[in-house]
Amino acid sequence: MDAIFVEGLTKQFRSGWPGQPAVTALAGLSLSVRRGEIYGFLGPNGAGKTTTLKILMGLMKASGGKAEVLGKPAGHVASRRGIGFLPESPYFYDYLTAEEFLAFYGHLAGLEGAGLKRRVEALLDLVGLAEARDRQLRKFSKGMLQRIGLAQALIHDPELVILDEPMSGLDPIGRKQVRDLILALREQGKTVFFSTHIIPDVEVMCDRVGIVVKGKLLASGTVEELVSRGQGRTVEIVCEGFKAAVPPAITAARGQVLPRGNHCVVVLPDPDRLEDVLAGIRLHGARLVSVTSQRGSLEALFFHPPDGQQAGGHPGERV
Amino acid sequence: MIGLNTFRENLRDKILYNLLFFALLLIGVSVLLGMLTIAEQDKIVPDMGLAAINLVGVIIAIFVGVGLVSKEIERRTIYTIMARPISRTQFLLGKYLGLVLTLLVNVAIMSAVFVATLWMDRLPIQASLFQAIQLICVELLLVTALALFFSTFSSATLSAIMTLGFYVIGHVTVDLKGIAEKSESQALKAVTTGLYYLCPNLEVLNIKGAAAAGHMVALSYQALASAYGLLYAALLLTAASLVFQRRDF
Numbered sequence A: 001m002d003a004i005f006v007e008g009l010t011k012q013f014r015s016g017w018p019g020q021p022a023v024t025a026l027a028g029l030s031l032s033v034r035r036g037e038i039y040g041f042l043g044p045n046g047a048g049k050t051t052t053l054k055i056l057m058g059l060m061k062a063s064g065g066k067a068e069v070l071g072k073p074a075g076h077v078a079s080r081r082g083i084g085f086l087p088e089s090p091y092f093y094d095y096l097t098a099e100e101f102l103a104f105y106g107h108l109a110g111l112e113g114a115g116l117k118r119r120v121e122a123l124l125d126l127v128g129l130a131e132a133r134d135r136q137l138r139k140f141s142k143g144m145l146q147r148i149g150l151a152q153a154l155i156h157d158p159e160l161v162i163l164d165e166p167m168s169g170l171d172p173i174g175r176k177q178v179r180d181l182i183l184a185l186r187e188q189g190k191t192v193f194f195s196t197h198i199i200p201d202v203e204v205m206c207d208r209v210g211i212v213v214k215g216k217l218l219a220s221g222t223v224e225e226l227v228s229r230g231q232g233r234t235v236e237i238v239c240e241g242f243k244a245a246v247p248p249a250i251t252a253a254r255g256q257v258l259p260r261g262n263h264c265v266v267v268l269p270d271p272d273r274l275e276d277v278l279a280g281i282r283l284h285g286a287r288l289v290s291v292t293s294q295r296g297s298l299e300a301l302f303f304h305p306p307d308g309q310q311a312g313g314h315p316g317e318r319v
Numbered sequence B: 001m002i003g004l005n006t007f008r009e010n011l012r013d014k015i016l017y018n019l020l021f022f023a024l025l026l027i028g029v030s031v032l033l034g035m036l037t038i039a040e041q042d043k044i045v046p047d048m049g050l051a052a053i054n055l056v057g058v059i060i061a062i063f064v065g066v067g068l069v070s071k072e073i074e075r076r077t078i079y080t081i082m083a084r085p086i087s088r089t090q091f092l093l094g095k096y097l098g099l100v101l102t103l104l105v106n107v108a109i110m111s112a113v114f115v116a117t118l119w120m121d122r123l124p125i126q127a128s129l130f131q132a133i134q135l136i137c138v139e140l141l142l143v144t145a146l147a148l149f150f151s152t153f154s155s156a157t158l159s160a161i162m163t164l165g166f167y168v169i170g171h172v173t174v175d176l177k178g179i180a181e182k183s184e185s186q187a188l189k190a191v192t193t194g195l196y197y198l199c200p201n202l203e204v205l206n207i208k209g210a211a212a213a214g215h216m217v218a219l220s221y222q223a224l225a226s227a228y229g230l231l232y233a234a235l236l237l238t239a240a241s242l243v244f245q246r247r248d249f
């Protein structure tokens, strides 16, 4: 049985005003997350990631389709005992101290007494907030809030952890810590399902990835599978002593020439005509320094999805 | 748990300052009255005391009550709460009970100050006063339920306005019925009759005047009035829960 199973999920938001069209946030999304894997839910802003996660948590009702979490319909009250959830830019009761806050959330999840106390200690240590335990959350920085949010999601040792952009608002050290934490969860056999619009995060740690655009799953699979579908496998040739005009072989292969000091970098969109280009360069009297085949990246998929649909994200959005 | 946390929130919200303010006011006024030695002093002090307890209670019930749920949604704290194994009804009842606890503690402290003032002014401390306070508590339970009900489907501000409206109308429903009977216009008749049946009749719970004069009401009346208020509150909570089930956050 899958940890998360979603089929043909749709969600429309009716606008408050009659006559205005409804916003379609999800248009038949299907995906499944297996037990024990880290699944990255990747998509540009407004793709429907948060909407999907809210439906899985029972915070919202789907307009149609099927959503199951841990074998129960999404929103099932008792099965939430096995789920930890971190919402997008989380807000908490800011009049509580870090320790009270975790104790309260542990209580709500059914923990009590010495066991609860131990868990609170352990999690404060885990997210590095042990010194801030007596501070009220209103005095926390954004990164600290993100961490305490992660701690509350894990307080009851859930088997499935659902995180909405867990790395947002964190500095490089914090991102690395969260990354390590998620990897440690997999070691413990937990399932992690997280959303993000940051491609490197997904590439580094996910077992499988689903790419969601405009409320639909465009592609899913391991990072390797997605990348080797042919998009974005480029070749970089560095050479020296380029004399005059660009050799015609490069133009024929749709290559780009980028001058770098007295070097020159030639980028080829695909490796098919590599031999021609290399011959052309030698013919031109230039000296070859290196040739590297760039592994394709998910980025290419993000911007040029297989069936030609544009992802439509903002390139500047990559943090 | 939710209830206790709401209580804790209220405490840290510095509502206790209201109390302190109230207590000082009451003592100040009664001392002033004691000095002026007005003939009717033994009626004015209990009158004012009961009115003040009622007023402070209703203000807290309405203005904290409308924020109970809407604030959680606005601040998005509800996301992580509803991710826990508790149902929406449990959440709603927890919030309600938390505020009720706050209110009861408030009323208890205010009543203690009130009684102490009477005692210092050497005025009689009559059983009728406690009857009045008990029915004030019932009214507060009802008003809180009203505020909670509205806030499950509208903003805090709108809920406050509606609750306040219902509260005021609730105290004049008998007059509304009078208007309905006398009115010529069919439309006005329909509206006033509708309001009469829709709004709780809060005057039933108001025995302050008689109580201040030392007149007790029959115990059967007290029981019946309490039952009426509590039943109304229970209906409101049920409706609130039904509405809340359907909400998206």
Ligand SMILES: Nc1ncnc2c1ncn2[C@@H]1O[C@H](COP(=O)(O)OP(=O)(O)OP(=O)(O)O)[C@@H](O)[C@H]1O
Binding pocket: A013, A023, A024, A025, A043, A044, A045, A046, A047, A048, A049, A050, A051, A052, A088, A197, B249
């Ligand atoms: N409560 C709502 N009412 C109306 N429209 C909404 C609501 N919530 C989301 N939407 C719309 O649904 C679409 C998907 O939003 P969603 O928040 O799921 O995106 P996202 O993938 O989480 O984006 P981001 O990366 O920016 O967090 C957007 O077009 C958004 O405007």
Ligand SMILES: [Mg+2]
Binding pocket: A049, A050, A051, A088, A164
């Ligand atoms: Mg989002």
